[in-house]
Amino acid sequence: MPLSPKNNLQQQVERLLPTVVKPGRYVGGELNQTVKPWDSVQTHVALVFPDIYDLGQSNLGLAILYDILNQRNDVAAERAFAPWIDMEAALRAAGIPLFSLENKRPLGDFDIVGVSLPYETIYTNFLNILDLSGIPLYSVDRTVEHPLVIAGGQAVYNPEPVAPFVDAFAIGEGENVILEIVDAHQAWTGSNGSRQDLLVALASIPGVYVPALVTVGYHPDGTIQSVVPGHPAVKLPVDKRLLAEFPPPLSRFLVPNIEVVQERVSLEIMRGCTRGCRFCHAGMVNRPIRERSVPEILVALEAGLDQTGYEEISLLSLSSSDHSQIIPLIEGLQTLLTERQVNISLPSLRIESFSDELMDVLQKLSPGGGFTLAPEAGTERLRNIINKPISDAELMATVRSVFQHGWTSLKLYFMIGHPQETLADVEAIAELCKAILQEGRRLVGGRARVHAGISTFIPKPHTPFQWAAFDHPDLIDTKIITLKDALRGSKIKMTWNDPQGSQLEAWMARGDRRLAQVIHQAWHNGARFDAWGDQFKIEPWQEAFSTCGLDPDFYGSRSRGLDEILPWDHINAGVRKTFLLEDYRWSLEGKVRPDCREHCYACGILSSFNELRLAAPGGGWKCP
Amino acid sequence: MEVPVMTQHNEVNRIRIHYAKGDSLRFIGHLDLQRLWERTLRRSALPLRYTQGYHPRARLNLASALPLGFISDEELLDFWMDLPYPIEQIEARLKAAVPPGLTIQSVRNIDLGEDALQVQMKASEYEVTFYDRQAPEVLSRKVDQLLSQDEIQHTRRKKTYDLRPLILELEAITHSSGECGLLMRLLAEPGATGRPDDVLDELGYPNTDYLVRRTRLILAESFGVSSVESQSPGLRS
Numbered sequence: 080m081p082l083s084p085k086n087n088l089q090q091q092v093e094r095l096l097p098t099v100v101k102p103g104r105y106v107g108g109e110l111n112q113t114v115k116p117w118d119s120v121q122t123h124v125a126l127v128f129p130d131i132y133d134l135g136q137s138n139l140g141l142a143i144l145y146d147i148l149n150q151r152n153d154v155a156a157e158r159a160f161a162p163w164i165d166m167e168a169a170l171r172a173a174g175i176p177l178f179s180l181e182n183k184r185p186l187g188d189f190d191i192v193g194v195s196l197p198y199e200t201i202y203t204n205f206l207n208i209l210d211l212s213g214i215p216l217y218s219v220d221r222t223v224e225h226p227l228v229i230a231g232g233q234a235v236y237n238p239e240p241v242a243p244f245v246d247a248f249a250i251g252e253g254e255n256v257i258l259e260i261v262d263a264h265q266a267w268t269g270s271n272g273s274r275q276d277l278l279v280a281l282a283s284i285p286g287v288y289v290p291a292l293v294t295v296g297y298h299p300d301g302t303i304q305s306v307v308p309g310h311p312a313v314k315l316p317v318d319k320r321l322l323a324e325f326p327p328p329l330s331r332f333l334v335p336n337i338e339v340v341q342e343r344v345s346l347e348i349m350r351g352c353t354r355g356c357r358f359c360h361a362g363m364v365n366r367p368i369r370e371r372s373v374p375e376i377l378v379a380l381e382a383g384l385d386q387t388g389y390e391e392i393s394l395l396s397l398s399s400s401d402h403s404q405i406i407p408l409i410e411g412l413q414t415l416l417t418e419r420q421v422n423i424s425l426p427s428l429r430i431e432s433f434s435d436e437l438m439d440v441l442q443k444l445s446p447g448g449g450f451t452l453a454p455e456a457g458t459e460r461l462r463n464i465i466n467k468p469i470s471d472a473e474l475m476a477t478v479r480s481v482f483q484h485g486w487t488s489l490k491l492y493f494m495i496g497h498p499q500e501t502l503a504d505v506e507a508i509a510e511l512c513k514a515i516l517q518e519g520r521r522l523v524g525g526r527a528r529v530h531a532g533i534s535t536f537i538p539k540p541h542t543p544f545q546w547a548a549f550d551h552p553d554l555i556d557t558k559i560i561t562l563k564d565a566l567r568g569s570k571i572k573m574t575w576n577d578p579q580g581s582q583l584e585a586w587m588a589r590g591d592r593r594l595a596q597v598i599h600q601a602w603h604n605g606a607r608f609d610a611w612g613d614q615f616k617i618e619p620w621q622e623a624f625s626t627c628g629l630d631p632d633f634y635g636s637r638s639r640g641l642d643e644i645l646p647w648d649h650i651n652a653g654v655r656k657t658f659l660l661e662d663y664r665w666s667l668e669g670k671v672r673p674d675c676r677e678h679c680y681a682c683g684i685l686s687s688f689n690e691l692r693l694a695a696p697g698g699g700w701k702c703p
Numbered sequence: 704m705e706v707p708v709m710t711q712h713n714e715v716n717r718i719r720i721h722y723a724k725g726d727s728l729r730f731i732g733h734l735d736l737q738r739l740w741e742r743t744l745r746r747s748a749l750p751l752r753y754t755q756g757y758h759p760r761a762r763l764n765l766a767s768a769l770p771l772g773f774i775s776d777e778e779l780l781d782f783w784m785d786l787p788y789p790i791e792q793i794e795a796r797l798k799a800a801v802p803p804g805l806t807i808q809s810v811r812n813i814d815l816g817e818d819a820l821q822v823q824m825k826a827s828e829y830e831v832t833f834y835d836r837q838a839p840e841v842l843s844r845k846v847d848q849l850l851s852q853d854e855i856q857h858t859r860r861k862k863t864y865d866l867r868p869l870i871l872e873l874e875a876i877t878h879s880s881g882e883c884g885l886l887m888r889l890l891a892e893p894g895a896t897g898r899p900d901d902v903l904d905e906l907g908y909p910n911t912d913y914l915v916r917r918t919r920l921i922l923a924e925s926f927g928v929s930s931v932e933s934q935s936p937g938l939r940s
Contacts, residue, residue: 388742
């Protein structure tokens with residue numbers, strides 16, 4: 080069999096690969112990959128996930144953009160991921176730039192480099208990728224010779240900490256805006272314009288935020304004084320992009336050749352959530368709720384299985400059991416699953432939306448295995464404060480039902496560090512777990528297992544808790560020790576997040592533009608893969624704050640003033656600040672806000688996007 | 704979808720695929736290759752035989768693990784089906800379902816009672832190409848030196864074993880391109896499988912210097928493939 084012709088970079092890389100772990104991460108060539116001859120298209124887009132292939136390849140958002148872009152004859156989208164530590168060293172030692180998996184081209188050869196930023200602990204990897212590609216880290220240092228660097232994803236609802244590194248942010252849902260960005264780039268390419276001309280053209284696209292054209296001023300105490308457009312083309316706030324209707328689901332998934340984290344046909348059955356948990360970033364920024372119909376879901380899953388040969392399907396949403404047709408959907412799936420010998424995963428089931436009927440069909444669908452519930456807090460009082468109002472009685476009834484239906488292993492998710500949390504609330508988590516285990520033993524005997532997964536609350540932008548303080552790490556440590564002591568000898572398994580990693584996330588989540596120098600310095604100090612427990616170190620970050628003369632507590636354990644200009648106020652995620660503030664005040668009174676599907680509380684989505692909704696009357700938009 | 708031609712019912716069928724593993728799958732290891740094949744078989748929508756349990760797997764069996772970084776002209780895989788199916792249709796479906804890098808050479812029915820492929824394995828043949836031009840006389844000298852030893856104590860992952868009896872044949876050759884390389888035939892019996900990279904290591908070549916292509920799998924005689932001995936007049940050991 081003749082070998083395909085290889086470019087020079089490919090030949091060099093080929094000789095490095097036997098020296099690194101999992102070289103299959105760096106070769107591409109998977110089923111359903113799209114490779115276009117390099118010179119056959121006008122615009123080359125590199126889609127980058129700044130973590131390793133094994134994680135990034137499963138990202139549904141990037142898979143969707145890859146598909147949308149490659150459907151255009153004039154565009155080629157190729158993929159790139161962060162090299163693991165060993166490969167980074169090998170690339171640097173050999174002087175080889177980071178390259179795309181399809182045509183094995185350095186990222187610097189692309190017209191547009193689009194980076195996914197789904198969480199904050201990925202920022203140093205993002206810088207590392209720019210550096211490995213020979214692309215200047217700062218937008219201001221790039222010329223017409225360099226790619227346009229754009230970013231999107233859930234973390235960019237507060238774009239400020241990475242603003243100086245990004246030429247343009249796509250805020251909100253990317254399916255349409257990515258094509259508009261390509262159009263603007265093509266028009267600019269034909270115009271012989273300056274880089275500034277390109278930035279201005281991009282700033283005119285709804286949902287695109289160009290930080291270089293916005294100036295931020297600060298008070299002496301470090302809080303923000305002003306956020307001012309630096310060009311007439313810039314309109315603030317920047318409204319997020321939103322699709323009135325769900326586009327047809329993706330079914331042509333790329334099938335990795337090596338093992339990756341989620342190998343399955345993934346399908347969003349619903350976008351958005353109406354529950355209004357006050358800590359939940361995804362629940363606030365992804366409003367309104369839109370559903371896919373059961374027939375559309377079933378047809379797409381079948382096509383996905385045909386195209387991939389996967390053994391598993393996964394239905395994605397923020398709250399699967401809230402889908403209005405969940406029981407017909409699961410019943411429809413049963414036939415498909417039996418015929419095809421595939422498994423299903425159905426995450427995010429809400430405690431209070433369980434009916435016996437749902438339990439029955441779930442048990443048939445996925446017998447054995449474990450069941451997961453997320454009470455999030457140990458007491459009714461605190462669950463009201465965070466607006467996840469489940470009574471102890473309701474919770475115990477669901478738990479009983481789970482055990483009675485034959486499941487023996489139950490995982491419970493809790494958060495510590497909620498606003499107004501006391502040590503008594505923390506101890507109550509242990510008491511609750513013990514009561515649940517006791518109930519399990521009564522119903523299924525010694526096989527009953529309870530696992531408590533403990534994470535730390537991180538105040539997020541665009542949520543009612545965006546003003547709240549992040550617990551000081553010492554206090555988090557005390558709470559974890561309290562829990563461990565209380566659970567000792569109980570046979571309940573407990574896992575928890577590293578408080579220092581949570582602290583980094585807390586700094587970044589609500590950071591301002593000045594944090595960019597801290598990120599740069601931390602990267603310079605060696606920070607990489609901060610989302611990886613075995614790689615993350617706090618010291619490079621502490622040193623970076625110190626070098627930059629900034630106080631980490633200003634970003635972490637400080638309550639924000641209610642009248643403060645917040646660093647992300649000029650980004651409109653659809654839910655108004657006045658609504659968030661009202662909700663925050665309600666939380667201080669322990670007042671609950673019910674699910675808004677029955678009654679509209681005017682969060683701002685409808686007033687921001689009413690025209691869009693009227694233009695798509697048939698959509699599954701579920702606002703009342 | 705075509706309707707399967709059912710000549711017998713509830714009969715399990717065993718099918719053998721002879722395939723090549725190409726350059727784009729060079730860095731895909733054995734376990735990953737197994738999953739790649741399972742998904743290929745699933746995409747073919749043939750009536751596969753599955754294992755029981757919560758996570759049913761298609762039943763399949765690869766003859767011999769190909770080390771990471773190697774390519775191959777000749778690999779063998781058996782899989783099982785619950786229903787008989789015309790062999791040409793099986794081949795057509797498999798060809799439509801394979802991912803880039805796998806090339807199906809032939810597909811045939813196999814007797815159900817035949818031993819597992821791994822058990823039938825006797826030896827493998829490999830061809831080595833060097834990235835950098837090697838002097839033929841240097842290479843030949845290294846080969847002769849190695850073969851002249853009665854035993855070759857080789858350490859791989861902290862385990863030391865005698866590599867010499869696993870080398871059935873080893874010679875320096877000149878490829879059609881004019882570059883010189885190596886041919887080797889190594890024992891590949893259960894528990895006694897020679898690795899070309901170990902031989903190359905003994906010759907002084909690190910794994911960044913060469914590309915190995917497996918050219919042939921040699922199975923036990925009783926199944927229509929000639930045995931190592933009768934095929935190998937040039938054996939040096």
